Amino acid sequence: MYKYIEEQGADGPYFYFYTENNLTYYVAFRKMPQENYPLNNLFSLDFGEVDGKRGKNDSNISSTILHIIIEFLNTDQSKVIHFLCDSEDSRQLTRKRLFNRWFSLSQMSNWIKYDYDFDNANYNISFVYCSNAYNTSQIEAEILLTLDVYERAKNE
Numbered sequence: 001m002y003k004y005i006e007e008q009g010a011d012g013p014y015f016y017f018y019t020e021n022n023l024t025y026y027v028a029f030r031k032m033p034q035e036n037y038p039l040n041n042l043f044s045l046d047f048g049e050v051d052g053k054r055g056k057n058d059s060n061i062s063s064t065i066l067h068i069i070i071e072f073l074n075t076d077q078s079k080v081i082h083f084l085c086d087s088e089d090s091r092q093l094t095r096k097r098l099f100n101r102w103f104s105l106s107q108m109s110n111w112i113k114y115d116y117d118f119d120n121a122n123y124n125i126s127f128v129y130c131s132n133a134y135n136t137s138q139i140e141a142e143i144l145l146t147l148d149v150y151e152r153a154k155n156e
Contacts, residue, residue, distance in 0.1 A: 001060055001063045001064045014028040028047070030043060031043055038142055042080045042082065044082055044084070062098075077110075079130075080128065082126065082127045114126065
């Protein structure tokens, strides 16, 4: 795992670290403007290499990003994160598998990952929340309502 630096951005914390191959990675948690419980503490997760370069089979990159995510979530069990598997480069399924693998490796027994695949779009979204802080049926119903509102607004 690499050493990382935490900064406070305008809309949430972000982290960055340098690899042994002189690449700079970031992990950002952007506070989403949701006011209604249970999504009032929702953060959007984003990570990548600053210049869009790809690292060469460096397992320390994945372990560092996963560690940062776990530490972020463990600071407050009411935090909910979502991760959108972007389809811009047609690699959304690869991203989804990577995020699934990270979640299975995390050993966060009280945290639930809820996946949603859009019917008419080539991307999917995952939400991670703590079962100690939220009722599963309530938060997943609210996630579906929120996604429906965004989907309808996008189609209008």
